[in-house]
Amino acid sequence: MKIPSSSINKAENTSAGGFSSKKYVYSFDEGNRTMKELLGGKGANLAEMTKIGFPVPFGFTITTEICDYYSQHQDYPEGFAEQLEEKLNFLEVKTTKKFGDVNNPLLISVRSGAAVSMPGMMDTVLNLGLNDKTVEGLARSSKNERLAFDAYRRFIQMFGDVVMGVSHERFEEAIEKMKTDKGVEHDTDLTAEDLKQLVQEYKKIVLDDAGESFPDSPYEQLKLSIEAVFKSWDNDRAKTYRRINNITGLKGTAVTVQAMVFGNMGEDSGTGVAFTRDPANGSPEFYGEFLMNAQGEDVVAGIRTPLPISELEKVDKNSYHELLDLREKLEKHYKDMQDLEFTIEKGELYLLQTRDGKRTAQAAMKIAADMVEEGLVTKEEALLKIDPNQLNQLLHPQLKASASRDVIAKGLPASPGAAVGKVVFTADDAMEWSTEKNEKVILVRKETSPEDIHGMHVAQGILTARGGMTSHAAVVCRGMGKCCVSGCNDVMVNVSAKKMIIGDLVINEGDYITLDGSTGEVIMGEMDMQKPDMVKDFGTIMEWADEFRKLDVRTNADTPEDCKVAIEFGAEGIGLCRTEHMFFEEDRIYLVRQMILAKDEKGREAPLKKLKEIQKGDFVGIFDVMGARPVTVRLLDPPLHEFLPESDVHIEELAKELKVDVTDLKEVISALHEVNPMLGHRGCRLGITYPDIYKMQVQAITEAAIEVSSRGVTSNVEIEIPLVGEVSELKYLREVVQSVIDEYKGKINFEYKIGTMIEIPRACLTANEIAEHADFFSFGTNDLTQMTYGYSRDDMAKFLPVYLDKGILARDPMAGIDQKGVGNLMQVCVGLGRQEKTDLEIGICGEQGGDPESVEFCHKIGLNYVSCSPYRVPIARLAAAQAVLKSK
């Protein structure tokens, strides 16, 4: 919709009565950083910088209320045009330039900016105010005709694109043609004359494509740009972005108008970027680079090599010292390392932008620790500035940042770190290549199963074609601290031919690939790695985190080795010890299979007895390491068929081993088959139908705890019954467990509780009933998320990429707690549970227990602890501290 040119000067319809007396436009010296709602993030920040006295180019901001008014009326309120004019006049006074003036033209930038940063809206128009006349004035004042026309043609292109909707490719084509015609390679090789010609061609393109002339009047340019910003607030991309990111309650975007400055106005001008500290290692040195007589994009273009920032002292001593002074002021003001952009126009230093600087994890640690020591920030402030997810960098090997990547496929970033090795396709091959040939291997599987564990142990990293963030491969790798890329749909694995196919690419056994488990990238060839670098400041930061956090942090660990690693990382107990993992090792699987294939309880007796001794040994190992720390032991959870072979070859082997008929064995295996094993005969359902299995496990636990007590270790065991959805299940099995323990009356010199995992929606809805019979709850958010959404983590890779791509989901719900659905159920559960038992211990042991956002949520709803894989324990400790600090 076109707005009559008059409307910016006078509103035709001012239905909102009180509007005329309001302030709609703020000069930079009239606002501050608290005014984000009204001025947008950008406008408030520039006002703040102006207020502090930082040398930012002057300007003003049109409020978000105008955007709101415009959305409703496609017009402006009375008084707006006058205010706009007033601020524009003031800007002219401050810059001593005049908008549209032929001799000393004021050029401005126009930017959108809501209270929350929002890609999807119109971004920026630069050099606004240029036309065929003012461009001459710029040429004169800069004494550089080329500069002026280059600025002009850029302005037409940008304005044409974002305001008038002309495809930017048409401009690209024109400049490419010009370069070809002139026989030059770079844009910078075009002369002022060339650019003059290009300006004319650009104008033709605009007329041709938009059906309207490029507007000569600077005021018209400004009016249209402002309109374009407001319209961009309601375009599809912006709306989708807001929906996905759940951004609501905003009035609209503000519009910030700022005077342009030029770093290419001669040798007394220049431009640069700098960090107030070294972003790579955190050392407190001024770090950056600059170019004289250049614009920001010249630095990026890479045609001229920028100089280190320290060299600026030689070239422009004043500006350099001003910068050093600024550096100190910025850190003092923002209380963080800053990443700043500056321009020097004819010897005058301008700060164009400053923001918290990105940094490596190592730098983040050092900067946080240093700043506390320097008295710049408090411990609390320092802790809040570290991104917990970044700690992964400190705990896992990484690819060298500099190296270029030949990415051939992308899967899910299932377990962080990086790995390089030769491709193998079976666990046995992984064993053989790594132990006999001493090769580093990457194990590639369609999906992994517990039978692959030995291969996973020796592999550098794992790549799977199927499975999500909580697939077997993902969970096991995170536990091992090993790199894993899962659910890589593009990979077709052909095990028998020992090759995998990605599109047209065939990768054979023995070919090198590289995995980046933090991005999900699969890279061709052998890339350089860098070891994780545990800096001393890590310990300091973790200590501080522990001072503040309220949540305990436990770990999910099934072996003494995992327990040791986790304790080193600060774990305060085990939140989930999965007993079934113990069943897969070579010496046990045979007994397990014997037990499963037994016809009745009698037949199960002998193998269970042997299994009990072995499990007791497992628990002794774990209890010895864990001491008096709580250890939550989950009784057998997976369906029994997971322990049986699937392929004919393996079934035949097993039949021979067990001395049974192959056909009979196949029949039994087929009878155990399930259509939806995730929702099948597992967890407490097994415990109820085969109580002898759970009894054996409780015996093993009890005897192990009694044994370690002879060494003075008082274990603290939490016996956990999985998959309870109806209180009768828990009641029944609690009695079974208790009766086993009672058999050891008089010898029980350890602490124990009997409780349940909460992983079935119905358990949350009936948590008051369940709490009556539970000493503790532990949320199994993996399964709870699967059932609440109706997603199978093993299958969701089929639609999740499309969902993320189309914005149906903002995030993989297995990676972080979905607060609206799953979180809602958790809150209901905590409420009902504690209504029955005020001091009920409640924790979380799902994979999401190591996700910072989820940790914060767990803190908010009053859990007692989070439990995650050993390598995520430090992340959880920091996130738990941040949760407390944020809620203050």
Place this chain on the structure above:
Amino acid sequence: MKIPSSSINKAENTSAGGFSSKKYVYSFDEGNRTMKELLGGKGANLAEMTKIGFPVPFGFTITTEICDYYSQHQDYPEGFAEQLEEKLNFLEVKTTKKFGDVNNPLLISVRSGAAVSMPGMMDTVLNLGLNDKTVEGLARSSKNERLAFDAYRRFIQMFGDVVMGVSHERFEEAIEKMKTDKGVEHDTDLTAEDLKQLVQEYKKIVLDDAGESFPDSPYEQLKLSIEAVFKSWDNDRAKTYRRINNITGLKGTAVTVQAMVFGNMGEDSGTGVAFTRDPANGSPEFYGEFLMNAQGEDVVAGIRTPLPISELEKVDKNSYHELLDLREKLEKHYKDMQDLEFTIEKGELYLLQTRDGKRTAQAAMKIAADMVEEGLVTKEEALLKIDPNQLNQLLHPQLKASASRDVIAKGLPASPGAAVGKVVFTADDAMEWSTEKNEKVILVRKETSPEDIHGMHVAQGILTARGGMTSHAAVVCRGMGKCCVSGCNDVMVNVSAKKMIIGDLVINEGDYITLDGSTGEVIMGEMDMQKPDMVKDFGTIMEWADEFRKLDVRTNADTPEDCKVAIEFGAEGIGLCRTEHMFFEEDRIYLVRQMILAKDEKGREAPLKKLKEIQKGDFVGIFDVMGARPVTVRLLDPPLHEFLPESDVHIEELAKELKVDVTDLKEVISALHEVNPMLGHRGCRLGITYPDIYKMQVQAITEAAIEVSSRGVTSNVEIEIPLVGEVSELKYLREVVQSVIDEYKGKINFEYKIGTMIEIPRACLTANEIAEHADFFSFGTNDLTQMTYGYSRDDMAKFLPVYLDKGILARDPMAGIDQKGVGNLMQVCVGLGRQEKTDLEIGICGEQGGDPESVEFCHKIGLNYVSCSPYRVPIARLAAAQAVLKSK
């Protein structure tokens, strides 16, 4: 715990202060039927009958409060013993007999009875008051020594068993030995002398087994019996029963003491049972039988043949006319057909028991209709007396009730009715046998899939080894009104050998079996059947039901034929039309497979175009039948791999048909394979990843509605998007659907809505968001139940029987809505949905929509309609009316 003999006379500890002034014992003439809480159901009923003037043997009832007191104190409150004595004295006066008197002994029965009938508690002790002396008095007063000693030995056995805990087998052994020794066959052949001897042996057994003598004192007998009743309230069986049936808030059981009467005191005595109307066909005739000089158990024993009740007029005219008079009074009082037991003692008629009589469905209809006509009950009362589930008898063939059953296995009663036929094991065999050989067949499968439909159509009934109440077989059979037994775990099916094995029994192809789909029984051989019998009263009852119900009743139907049946049964629309069933027919499946196996949208275009035409035809057929009634069409729901073959043979066939490489085809099928298809790539997830499939379906719907409109039919279509768990899914697909409809702008002359099925827990929890974009909700409680419990209906047969057996679950949650869990989510959903949209249409289309209890629940939470399979529509109509009447 033993109670000192004194304690019944004087309480030692009366901590409850106000207790002594209370009334603890009520004679039958002091109570009425509203006093169930205090007197138990039995006591209140006897008091009521006494009040009305029915000739019940006199007695009194000890209140439930005494049970409560006893539970807490193991003792009785002050004043209780005195009241008990007083009532006992009054009973002696009324009967002109004396308790413990040697000449004219008062004999009594002692019974437990809580407010709710509760198997699991102590039931009854008869003939209490007998000992070695009073037995002689009884012999004298009855002039029948044999009678006296038979009563005595029965009393010892009953008392020994239920009060003293002596195993009743020991008594059985003794009497069997006596019969063998005497060379007689029946108990009745034993003489008075034999019985005297048996009494002595019984007493020895008691002493030996219980370690205590059989108590001679009638007072001691009474005291111990009362104690036994109170203790039985807290025994495990009773507690389990209360837990399973969710019986809470009761104080305890009452104890009813009643004078014994004897029908075997000579030829002027007798006993009988009668129904006030014919329980088989409902005709208003007095119906029953009697035996003179006999006890109730003689009628059951079958040694003497009872006479029809009308014969009594000849034998004892007075009693007969008194009975006729009673018959009328009973119906007038209880407003229902009564099943009564009577005894004549020396010419005196006693009514021992009366209760609402069990009846066939046919009789239930006729009695209800007649009673309204007779002015005995109102329509409302008549409707409430019919068990909706009983209507199944009217709609499906049944086994003849008289025939004895050789039950060889038991599965789930998945679809009611009965079926007889020869066993076949594949759908193709079913076709061949039934069409070519003209045989009636029963199709036995491990589980059925859509590929079996043609075999299911021709079979008499279906038996499956796997799958629950909502498995494919169950759902399809209920839709067809065909008998089905599912999840029959004991059956091992061997398709290749064409046999099935049940334990040691082998059943081959061609052997006869019989199925009872109402009980889940599998019966050996060919049983007699009776046709369903649609009585004229059925229509009357249904009409009345429609007058009262508030819920609409729709049907789940996918074909014009099903629609016609459902409309005949009174369906007011389609609540669920599953479009995928249409894809399986022979002419379509090839196109569906072509579509699925196409590489991209382009390749899907041609098969989709052809499918559209076919689906359009389907919808035209349905819309023509349904007219202006609402039709909810669910867009494609199942995962695509369900449409592809699984076995190698079929894959090879398909490869040939499609002219593609077998290996390639296998690879594609394997890539589509899912670990948990129930939670996989289906429903709206398919719609989002393959929007062209949904577009085709919406085109077919729209074009069909346009076509029938040319015949003057204004269709009313509800386009339903399945499996929504996140509002963005619905929002996205709603736009897709709307955009397709918009393409027909100007031609849309039918009603349509766009809504969603609510079957994911998360959808309930975020129903307010979803309602914003939905014109209607329809609960898919099958999937909702599966996800809320974490049960797979295809796999739950593995543990459900054990769960029901151990009382972990009271009922299969797929058969009726679990109100605590699933129902809770439904209520949350209705609340949130209507909070966003006050008049949001909400229905239910899960199988539970035809379950009377669930229908009542749906009424309570304010749904607009229920939808069920055609054959359950009448059940739902009646249940919906009852829901309204009950809430009044």
